[in-house]
Amino acid sequence: MGGVLWCTTVLLGVLLLNSALFVNGGSTSSFVRKVEKTIDMPLESDVFRTPPGYNAPQQVHITQGDQVGKAVIVSWVTMDEPGSNTVSYWAQNSKTKRKAEGFLTTYRFYNYSSGFIHHCNISHLQYNTKYYYEVGIGHTPRTFSFTTPPEVGPDVPYTFGLIGDLGQSYDSNITLTHYEMNPTKGQTVLFLGDISYADQYPNHDNRRWDTWGRFAERSTAYQPWIWTVGNHEIDFAPEIGENEPFKPYNHRYQVPYKSSQSTSPFWYSIKRASAHIIVLASYSAYGKYTPQYKWLEKEFPKVNRTETPWLIVLMHSPWYNSYNYHYMEGETMRVMYESWFVKYKVDVVFAGHVHAYERSERVSNIAYNIVNGICQPVKDQSAPVYITIGDGGNLEGLATNMTEPQPEYSAFREASFGHATFDIKNRTHAYYAWHRNQDGYAVTADTMWFLNRYWKLEEESTST
Numbered sequence: 066m067g068g069v070l071w072c073t074t075v076l077l078g079v080l081l082l083n084s085a086l087f088v089n090g091g092s093t094s095s096f097v098r099k100v101e102k103t104i105d106m107p108l109e110s111d112v113f114r115t116p117p118g119y120n121a122p123q124q125v126h127i128t129q130g131d132q133v134g135k136a137v138i139v140s141w142v143t144m145d146e147p148g149s150n151t152v153s154y155w156a157q158n159s160k161t162k163r164k165a166e167g168f169l170t171t172y173r174f175y176n177y178s179s180g181f182i183h184h185c186n187i188s189h190l191q192y193n194t195k196y197y198y199e200v201g202i203g204h205t206p207r208t209f210s211f212t213t214p215p216e217v218g219p220d221v222p223y224t225f226g227l228i229g230d231l232g233q234s235y236d237s238n239i240t241l242t243h244y245e246m247n248p249t250k251g252q253t254v255l256f257l258g259d260i261s262y263a264d265q266y267p268n269h270d271n272r273r274w275d276t277w278g279r280f281a282e283r284s285t286a287y288q289p290w291i292w293t294v295g296n297h298e299i300d301f302a303p304e305i306g307e308n309e310p311f312k313p314y315n316h317r318y319q320v321p322y323k324s325s326q327s328t329s330p331f332w333y334s335i336k337r338a339s340a341h342i343i344v345l346a347s348y349s350a351y352g353k354y355t356p357q358y359k360w361l362e363k364e365f366p367k368v369n370r371t372e373t374p375w376l377i378v379l380m381h382s383p384w385y386n387s388y389n390y391h392y393m394e395g396e397t398m399r400v401m402y403e404s405w406f407v408k409y410k411v412d413v414v415f416a417g418h419v420h421a422y423e424r425s426e427r428v429s430n431i432a433y434n435i436v437n438g439i440c441q442p443v444k445d446q447s448a449p450v451y452i453t454i455g456d457g458g459n460l461e462g463l464a465t466n467m468t469e470p471q472p473e474y475s476a477f478r479e480a481s482f483g484h485a486t487f488d489i490k491n492r493t494h495a496y497y498a499w500h501r502n503q504d505g506y507a508v509t510a511d512t513m514w515f516l517n518r519y520w521k522l523e524e525e526s527t528s529t
């Protein structure tokens with residue numbers, strides 16, 4: 066009996082000592098979250114309404130259409146008949162209407178037949194100009210607008226929004242509303258993968274792709290969303306005869322991958338204002354000799370920090386993640402590419418996938434070479450900050466379980482829904498802010514002044 070007590074005491078002592086030794090990571094927020102279940106909005110919800118009128122275009126969304134921001138890809142769906150592929154567009158201060166011809170696609174998925182999905186690239190636009198555009202010509206036209214970015218250049222201010230794993234729950238609606246109401250006005254959304262979560266329904270009920278498109282239209286029709294693919298875009302379902310990965314996604318969403326010499330829509334790059342943005346694919350091969358590897362190997366040396374000081378990478382599965390959910394899923398890609406990220410001084414890596422929020426210190430873990438045993442992340446001012454922002458609010462709910470103690474590399478983590486903004490001021494400074502849904506629109510829960518890794522390689526301070 067005495068022996069057992071002694072053992073227990075020693076064990077407790079060791080545990081306490083352990084925590085004293087290792088609880089020197091960043092902070093884990095003590096914020097008390099909502100406890101209601103995260104559920105999808107019903108099909109008949111007002112945010113999913115179809116626009117009135119015969120063959121009215123719906124699910125309108127735009128994305129960048131070239132490498133530099135002078136083109137826009139406009140996409141929309143008509144339900145009654147194919148209708149026109151034409152987009153009519155005009156600059157705010159011009160009476161000249163131009164027209165561009167797009168193309169049409171449809172697909173079947175098990176027992177679902179898609180509407181008529183239109184895509185049209187409008188190019189040779191002027192920088193920094195508000196354009197109106199009209200789709201649905203001939204039946205029920207609808208008009209939207211967007212503003213092109215300023216010309217690519219080193220000190221061009223620009224504000225990106227960051228949203229991941231959005232889905233179509235009541236919480237997703239709150240996240241999107243908070244993004245729209247944020248006093249820091251995002252001009253383009255960097256979307257980090259996992260769009261509709263249709264694959265969570267029996268037979269991947271593709272009507273949920275349509276409802277998502279109608280739900281998000283209030284933002285996606287007016288500013289570009291830059292797409293990263295997540296696992297919920299794979300839609301691989303051989304049990305119902307669906308053997309073509311990414312089928313619904315590929316038909317519905319277009320990206321300008323060819324203008325960055327990519328051979329696949331899943332990895333590509335764009336320049337926008339003062340940022341060079343590289344989008345990577347967690348669910349395509351990335352090992353040595355693969356197309357993605359070869360593309361990225363050539364892409365990094367092309368980045369010109371004098372032209373685009375800010376180097377941002379997007380991916381779905383995070384490399385540094387201290388939640389128990391999806392733990393180490395990003396590890397194999399990290400092993401392949403992390404040394405390039407440090408060599409080329411990536412400023413920040415945004416990922417989704419884990420339904421929570423986390424920001425890392427600037428760390429790297431690239432010294433390991435099998436025999437030397439050096440496999441600890443170390444502080445590294447040439448390394449990116451890794452931010453996981455998979456907290457858009459989808460029906461799978463929050464990831465609340467964290468690995469304990471908090472690792473040293475993890476600067477701040479909190480299991481709340483939200484979105485972020487990355488507000489570039491000039492070539493040296495950018496203000497980053499994460500907003501949790503429970504707070505007011507103007508309240509930030511985690512902020513950081515980013516100093517550019519190429520122009521100002523100094524340590525930063527943060528406030529949470």
Ligand SMILES: [Fe+2]
Nearest residue numbers: 259295296418
């Ligand atoms: Fe995911």
